Amino acid sequence: MSLWRGGEEGRYETYKVPLRENQTVLDVVTFVQRHLDPTLSYRFACRVGMCGSCAMTVNGRPRWTCRTHVSRVAARGQLEIGPLENLPVIKDLTTDMRPFFEKWQQAKGAFVPSRTRREDFAPIRPDTPARIAADAAIECINCAICYAACDTVRWNSDYLGPAALNRAWTLVNDVRDGATSERLQAVAASGGCHACHSHQSCQELCPQQLNPTASIAGLKRRTMWAYLGGEI
Amino acid sequence: MNVRLYLWQRLTAAVIAPLVLVHVAVIFYATRKGLSAADILARTRGSLTWASFYGVFVVAAAIHATIGVRNVLTEWSPLRDRGAGLLASAFGVLLFLLGARAVVAVVLP
Amino acid sequence: MTLRHLRHRQSALWLAALAHRLSGLALAVFLPLHFLTLGLAIRGEAPLESFLRWSDQPLVKLAESALIFLLMLHMLGGLRLLVIENLPWRDGQKQAATIAAGLSAAIAFFLLARMF
Numbered sequence: 001m002s003l004w005r006g007g008e009e010g011r012y013e014t015y016k017v018p019l020r021e022n023q024t025v026l027d028v029v030t031f032v033q034r035h036l037d038p039t040l041s042y043r044f045a046c047r048v049g050m051c052g053s054c055a056m057t058v059n060g061r062p063r064w065t066c067r068t069h070v071s072r073v074a075a076r077g078q079l080e081i082g083p084l085e086n087l088p089v090i091k092d093l094t095t096d097m098r099p100f101f102e103k104w105q106q107a108k109g110a111f112v113p114s115r116t117r118r119e120d121f122a123p124i125r126p127d128t129p130a131r132i133a134a135d136a137a138i139e140c141i142n143c144a145i146c147y148a149a150c151d152t153v154r155w156n157s158d159y160l161g162p163a164a165l166n167r168a169w170t171l172v173n174d175v176r177d178g179a180t181s182e183r184l185q186a187v188a189a190s191g192g193c194h195a196c197h198s199h200q201s202c203q204e205l206c207p208q209q210l211n212p213t214a215s216i217a218g219l220k221r222r223t224m225w226a227y228l229g230g231e232i
Numbered sequence: 233m234n235v236r237l238y239l240w241q242r243l244t245a246a247v248i249a250p251l252v253l254v255h256v257a258v259i260f261y262a263t264r265k266g267l268s269a270a271d272i273l274a275r276t277r278g279s280l281t282w283a284s285f286y287g288v289f290v291v292a293a294a295i296h297a298t299i300g301v302r303n304v305l306t307e308w309s310p311l312r313d314r315g316a317g318l319l320a321s322a323f324g325v326l327l328f329l330l331g332a333r334a335v336v337a338v339v340l341p
Numbered sequence: 342m343t344l345r346h347l348r349h350r351q352s353a354l355w356l357a358a359l360a361h362r363l364s365g366l367a368l369a370v371f372l373p374l375h376f377l378t379l380g381l382a383i384r385g386e387a388p389l390e391s392f393l394r395w396s397d398q399p400l401v402k403l404a405e406s407a408l409i410f411l412l413m414l415h416m417l418g419g420l421r422l423l424v425i426e427n428l429p430w431r432d433g434q435k436q437a438a439t440i441a442a443g444l445s446a447a448i449a450f451f452l453l454a455r456m457f
Binding site: 242245246248249252256260263264268269270272273290293297300301304323326327330331333334336337338 | 362365366368369372373375376377378379380381382383386387389390392393409412416419420423426452455456
Binding site for chain 1: 350352354355358362422425426427430434
């Protein structure tokens with residue numbers, strides 16, 4: 001198998017790793033670091049598909065390495081592992097996630113409260129269309145696989161990306177949130193939801209089965225009406 | 233692309249779709265009937281209908297193509313918003329002028 | 342983009358997006374030429390007539406057919422996008438994209454066949 005070594009500039013280096021039953025790509029990377037080359041840098045945390053830290057490019061596709069079985073992807077005995085695309089490389093398999101989170105902020109992907117502790121809880125019915133829409137997109141754990149997979153992110157450095165826009169969509173549908181106008185403004189700007197071409201690579205590769213393309217389409221509708229209504 | 237450009241792009245697309253179908257059908261009919269230039273021009277010259285039809289078609293197509301080209305330029309060329317917008321607009325103006333000339337050529341009595 | 346990058350870009354939807362973009366570019370290149378030809382009529386019937394006769398050649402008819410294919414592909418792909426963007430989400434995008442491509446080819450081929 002080959003692993004990317006270096007920063008933005010570097011090369012793939014080959015390692016021989018014992019093949020075991022029920023082996024994940026993360027197991028293999030860990031083996032290299034522990035037994036072959038302690039200078040290898042990579043990230044992981046939970047090892048069980050909950051945190052999203054271990055996302056890397058495996059044979060050209062961004063995946064959670066802890067949930068990717070070697071037997072599934074190394075069909076012809078070839079395994080090539082690199083850092084996530086579209087993000088600056090710090091070293092080897094670790095990327096700088098700051099641009100990803102900065103765009104999250106730019107899309108106003110944070111909840112802005114409209115009530116204080118002195119008021120009653122906002123009653124949210126789970127079966128309202130808005131809540132159903134928000135719930136369908138809410139399980140994002142910021143692993144950046146969609147961001148790495150997106151060609152529009154690759155081609156357009158201003159593009160906020162599927163994850164940030166997906167989160168903005170959940171908040172736009174949250175009746176408790178108090179910053180809808182600002183958020184719609186943020187996603188209607190250059191680099192916002194209108195830059196999406198619906199390639200759907202995000203939806204195809206999201207390990208949580210989320211659909212940022214649909215969320216972004218929703219944002220396109222909302223911003224269109226907001227613009228026509230003079231709100232933004 | 234921002235919301236304004238997006239709206240113009242999608243709106244002109246919606247306008248062009250039915251016009252394209254009519255146009256293709258018309259051309260197909262003209263070809264099958266073996267119409268000569270004289271035959272065609274006899275039908276289009278002095279026709280307000282054809283002038284309106286193709287006039288709208290040309291304007292919509294010029295706008296639609298301009299925004300599309302602009303998007304491609306921002307993603308596939310080193311140009312960014314301003315430069316891409318200028319180059320695309322120049323192309324759009326060219327399209328409009330050539331298109332208007334073509335419409336005039338066939339509808340002027 | 343290296344060959345490695347192309348591996349996850351074989352999905353029908355990515356190819357559909359590429360086809361949409363390339364057909365749009367091709368049409369953008371074609372359109373000024375198309376307008377120039379029609380503008381021949383400004384100089385009278387004869388220049389337009391001689392162009393129409395020139396375009397009767399089978400090779401030109403084939404090219405026109407290819408143009409119709411690109412036009413239909415761009416339009417049907419665009420309509421698929423308009424549906425995604427303006428109507429509630431529906432699954433089956435890959436199938437829709439494939440049908441759009443097939444329909445475009447069928448229409449272009451039908452028109453080509455009827456032109457001879």
